[in-house]
Amino acid sequence: MANDPESFSPFSWRHWLRSIFQLSASPWRWMVGLEVGIASLLLLSLFTLSGYQPLGLIATLGSFTGLYGGALRRIDRMRLLPLVGLGFIVASAVGVLCAGSIWATVACLIVMTALACAVALGWGLGPPGAMQFVLVAGISGHMVAALRSEGGPPVFWIPLLVAAGALCSYLVAMAPLLLPAVRAKGVSGNTLRQLFPQWRFSPETRIIFRRVMVSVTLASAISLPLGIDRIYWVVVVAGVVLQVSHAARVSIVRAANRVLGTALGFLVFGLILWLQPGAMWLVLVVALLQAAVEVVVARNYALGLIFITPVALTIVSAAHQVEPALIMRDRFLDTLLGAVIAIAVLLADKWLESRRR
Numbered sequence: 001m002a003n004d005p006e007s008f009s010p011f012s013w014r015h016w017l018r019s020i021f022q023l024s025a026s027p028w029r030w031m032v033g034l035e036v037g038i039a040s041l042l043l044l045s046l047f048t049l050s051g052y053q054p055l056g057l058i059a060t061l062g063s064f065t066g067l068y069g070g071a072l073r074r075i076d077r078m079r080l081l082p083l084v085g086l087g088f089i090v091a092s093a094v095g096v097l098c099a100g101s102i103w104a105t106v107a108c109l110i111v112m113t114a115l116a117c118a119v120a121l122g123w124g125l126g127p128p129g130a131m132q133f134v135l136v137a138g139i140s141g142h143m144v145a146a147l148r149s150e151g152g153p154p155v156f157w158i159p160l161l162v163a164a165g166a167l168c169s170y171l172v173a174m175a176p177l178l179l180p181a182v183r184a185k186g187v188s189g190n191t192l193r194q195l196f197p198q199w200r201f202s203p204e205t206r207i208i209f210r211r212v213m214v215s216v217t218l219a220s221a222i223s224l225p226l227g228i229d230r231i232y233w234v235v236v237v238a239g240v241v242l243q244v245s246h247a248a249r250v251s252i253v254r255a256a257n258r259v260l261g262t263a264l265g266f267l268v269f270g271l272i273l274w275l276q277p278g279a280m281w282l283v284l285v286v287a288l289l290q291a292a293v294e295v296v297v298a299r300n301y302a303l304g305l306i307f308i309t310p311v312a313l314t315i316v317s318a319a320h321q322v323e324p325a326l327i328m329r330d331r332f333l334d335t336l337l338g339a340v341i342a343i344a345v346l347l348a349d350k351w352l353e354s355r356r357r
Helices: 013-021 030-049 053-067 074-097 102-122 131-149 157-178 180-185 203-222 228-242 248-275 279-296 301-319 324-356
Strands: none
Touching: 030 053, 030 157, 030 279, 053 074, 053 131, 053 157, 053 279, 053 301, 074 102, 074 131, 074 157, 102 131, 102 203, 102 228, 131 157, 131 228, 131 301, 203 228, 203 324, 228 248, 228 324, 248 279, 248 301, 248 324, 279 301, 301 324
C-alpha cells in the first residue's frame, strides 16, 4: 500500500529532508501551549520574586503534567492529570534516591523506562509519551550533586518542587472549569476506566516496548564511562526516538530530526546567553519557549526541539554552575550517541525479524 510506513526505504533522503521542514496534519496545540506557558510563568515568577529562581526552574519539571491528555475534554483531564502529576513526583523521588551511585542511577533509568512504557503504551496515554518521566527522574538525580556541592536546600526538596509544579500546572489546566459556560459542556465526564478501559499490548506495541528497552539498556551500558551526570540524556534520546512507532522510517526520521532540532536549539540557547536577560525577562523567555514547544511539536518534531532544548539547558545550567559551552558540547554529543544507539537497535531488530521470517 502506498500509505504503508514501511512501503519504501527508510533511507530515502528525499523523504527525510522533506520531513524536516514539512508540517504534519496534526492540529496546532494552542490551548495546551497556552496552559503550559501560563503555568510556567506563574510558577517561575513566584520563585523569582522570592529570590529563588533556580528552585523555580526545577519546579517547572512538574509543569510537564499539563502536556498530557490534550485531546481529551477538560472534565476528563481533571481525572487524568493528578495521576500524571503523581507519576512525575514518584519519578523525581526515585531519581533523587538513586543519585548516590552510578549503578543505582542506571538501574533507576532502566526500571523507570519499563514502568513508564508499560503504562503509557499499554493504556495509550498519548504524547509526549513515557520518556518524559525518565527525563524527570534523570534531571532530578542530576540536581542532587548540584544542591549538595553549592550548599543548597536538602535534596528532598526536589520532588517537593516537582509536586509544586505539577499542582500549578493542574490548577491552570482546570481553571476554565470555573466558568459556567465551560463547565456546562462537560457536566458528565468519563471515568478513568471508561477513558482507559483495558491495559493491552498490541503486536506493534510489543515491538516498540522491546526496542525501547533494549535501546535504553544498551545506552546505559555504553554511556557509563561518560559519568553519572550524562547517562540520563543519552538514555532519554535513545528511548524517545523509538517510542512513537514501530515503523523503521518513522524512527529514523525522528532520530535525524532529534539531532538537527537539538543543534538548532543550541543556537537559541546561545542567543539567550548572549542577551543575558534579567531575572524576570528570563521567566518570560522560559514561559514563551515552553508554550511554543507544545504549539508546534505535534506539527514538526524538529521544530519543537528548537524550543525545548534551550529550556532543558537553562534548567540544568541554572541549578549547576557549569561552563555553558561545555554543557552544549556534551549534550550534543550525548544526543548524537543516543540517536545512533537507537538506530542501531532498530536495524538489528529489523534484521533479526527478517531472519525469523
